[in-house]
Amino acid sequence: MTKLATVLLSGGLDSATAAAWVLAEGWQAQALSIDYGQAHRREILSARAVAESLGMPQRTADARFFAGLAGHSALTDQAHHALPERRDAKAMGASDIPITYVPLRNSVFLTLAAAQLESQALQLIETQGTDPKDLRAGIVIAANALDYSGYPDCRPEFYEAAAKMLNLGAKLFTQYGVAIELLTPLISLSKADIVRLAGRLKAPLHLTWSCYAGGDRPCGVCDSCILRAKGFAEAGLADPAL
Amino acid sequence: MTKLATVLLSGGLDSATAAAWVLAEGWQAQALSIDYGQAHRREILSARAVAESLGMPQRTADARFFAGLAGHSALTDQAHHALPERRDAKAMGASDIPITYVPLRNSVFLTLAAAQLESQALQLIETQGTDPKDLRAGIVIAANALDYSGYPDCRPEFYEAAAKMLNLGAKLFTQYGVAIELLTPLISLSKADIVRLAGRLKAPLHLTWSCYAGGDRPCGVCDSCILRAKGFAEAGLADPAL
Numbered sequence: 001m002t003k004l005a006t007v008l009l010s011g012g013l014d015s016a017t018a019a020a021w022v023l024a025e026g027w028q029a030q031a032l033s034i035d036y037g038q039a040h041r042r043e044i045l046s047a048r049a050v051a052e053s054l055g056m057p058q059r060t061a062d063a064r065f066f067a068g069l070a071g072h073s074a075l076t077d078q079a080h081h082a083l084p085e086r087r088d089a090k091a092m093g094a095s096d097i098p099i100t101y102v103p104l105r106n107s108v109f110l111t112l113a114a115a116q117l118e119s120q121a122l123q124l125i126e127t128q129g130t131d132p133k134d135l136r137a138g139i140v141i142a143a144n145a146l147d148y149s150g151y152p153d154c155r156p157e158f159y160e161a162a163a164k165m166l167n168l169g170a171k172l173f174t175q176y177g178v179a180i181e182l183l184t185p186l187i188s189l190s191k192a193d194i195v196r197l198a199g200r201l202k203a204p205l206h207l208t209w210s211c212y213a214g215g216d217r218p219c220g221v222c223d224s225c226i227l228r229a230k231g232f233a234e235a236g237l238a239d240p241a242l
Numbered sequence: 243m244t245k246l247a248t249v250l251l252s253g254g255l256d257s258a259t260a261a262a263w264v265l266a267e268g269w270q271a272q273a274l275s276i277d278y279g280q281a282h283r284r285e286i287l288s289a290r291a292v293a294e295s296l297g298m299p300q301r302t303a304d305a306r307f308f309a310g311l312a313g314h315s316a317l318t319d320q321a322h323h324a325l326p327e328r329r330d331a332k333a334m335g336a337s338d339i340p341i342t343y344v345p346l347r348n349s350v351f352l353t354l355a356a357a358q359l360e361s362q363a364l365q366l367i368e369t370q371g372t373d374p375k376d377l378r379a380g381i382v383i384a385a386n387a388l389d390y391s392g393y394p395d396c397r398p399e400f401y402e403a404a405a406k407m408l409n410l411g412a413k414l415f416t417q418y419g420v421a422i423e424l425l426t427p428l429i430s431l432s433k434a435d436i437v438r439l440a441g442r443l444k445a446p447l448h449l450t451w452s453c454y455a456g457g458d459r460p461c462g463v464c465d466s467c468i469l470r471a472k473g474f475a476e477a478g479l480a481d482p483a484l
Contacts, residue, residue, distance in 0.1 A: 032311075059311075061307045061308075061311060062306075062307045063305060063307065064304075065303045065304045065305065066303075066354075066357070069274075069301075069303060069354065069357055069358045069361065070357040070358060070360070070361040071361055072360075072361040072362070072364045072365045072368070073361075097413045097416070097417050101413050103356075103357045103358075103360040103361040103364065103412070103413070103414075104353055104356050104357040104360055104408065104411055104412060105357070106411060107353040107356065107357070107407065107408060107411045108350075108353045108354060108357055110353075111346055111349040111350045111352075111353045112308075112311065112350060114345075114346050114349065115308070115311055115312040115345045115346040115347070115349070115350055116311045116312060116345075118312070118314075118345040118346055119311065119312040119313055119314040119345040120314070122314045122345065123314045126314070152410060152411055152412060152413060152415075152416040152417075153410075153411035153412075155410070157410055158407070158410045158411050161403065161406045161407040161410050161411075162407045162411075164403045164406070164407070165349065165400070165403040165404045165406070165407040166346065166349060168394065168395075168397070168399055168400045168403050169346055169348060169349045169394055169395035169400050169403075169404075170345070170346060170394065170395075171339045171343050171345070171394060172345075173394075174339070174394040175339050175394075
């Protein structure tokens with residue numbers, strides 16, 4: 001059985017943990033990082049370093065046009081949308097989606113990862129003679145529904161719908177019966193659980209970058225920094241990136 | 243009521259017709275063309291000319307990385323996958339998906355169009371004060387299930403699943419209740435019906451490009467040329483692009 005996976009690797013704590021997880025599960029995995037013109041470009045460098053540390057092939061897709069296409073967000077247009085500083089992410093209601101939401105980013109990332117994965121799987125089947133029955137195809141995305149419930153595209157029902165769409169549209173499934181599996185190993189974990197899991201898997205957290213700002217050091221005050229610090233504190237561990 | 247639409251405009255006969263249709267239906271429409279590194283780059287020029295002729299704002303997204311990401315196709319990698327020459331597209335069985343299938347291309351295009359549309363709709367609501375109740379948001383894609391049944395992502399059930407995914411992932415729907423509508427005006431039309439509709443709508447077919455090859459003149463022998471010629475013949479009209 002060939003288990004072929006594409007991991008969406010942003011360079012943050014969560015995706016680095018998910019990348020270590022998929023290797024531990026025995027998948028033949030590659031990392032896809034997407035340069036979508038995000039303001040915090042530092043994370044692209046982290047993604048490369050994390051993949052290298054894990055011995056995982058990595059590719060960065062140049063999708064910088066996306067920031068112009070979907071510019072209504074604090075992560076793609078800081079000239080018009082200031083990053084929020086919020087001391088307690090839990091204070092957000094479920095229907096209160098923060099300005100750091102990037103229009104349909106996870107939908108776009110999933111479809112790009114699925115296209116890469118399908119292309120490689122079809123290559124195996126159609127030119128290298130792999131039997132579709134001996135092939136599994138997985139996409140790993142480090143979405144998390146618990147600590148950051150503001151984003152609609154981090155909920156399990158979104159991933160169920162996405163898997164259905166991708167497979168209905170894919171030759172890999174409709175012709176060869178190989179379903180693209182969406183793997184969300186972190187979806188129901190708390191940030192502290194993720195930090196503990198990363199520790200067990202020896203994920204290279206010292207190379208990760210979570211801050212929404214893009215300076216030399218994490219800002220310590222954005223939502224993402226606060227959430228990360230809280231996770232390490234609750235897990236009783238020191239953040240090796242600080 | 244503001245009816246905001248993004249039309250996926252490839253520059254071919256079908257998308258030019260769909261673009262003329264959405265204007266006739268009273269939508270405020272813009273065109274999105276995607277340069278995905280396709281071999282037949284001539285169509286990007288046609289897309290611009292068609293949009294200009296219709297007086298529709300147009301943007302070309304530079305997604306050339308996509309050809310490298312999803313390279314297992316005759317449309318993105320002609321060095322390894324020759325374009326098929328087939329005299330009768332009808333001879334294909336439903337499970338026989340041609341090598342011109344580009345891995346998950348329509349899924350990727352739809353999510354990009356949806357991201358652009360959502361970004362603009364959120365801009366209207368959140369910065370210009372538009373009441374979500376007075377807003378509709380539509381994506382127009384010229385998919386066609388009838389004449390070209392080999393592509394799994396041209397079937398109505400794919401678009402139903404796609405709408406579900408996009409809306410579950412979108413702030414526009416989950417927070418403001420505005421559903422992204424996927425409009426597929428050509429999905430059950432024959433090529434002859436499309437040619438007739440284009441004639442009624444005065445779509446600028448003389449500016450369109452359908453050929454899978456990218457020369458100065460249509461090759462006349464690829465699937466797409468054959469299908470187009472058949473459509474004009476059945477409609478009893480001359481192709482103004484020849």
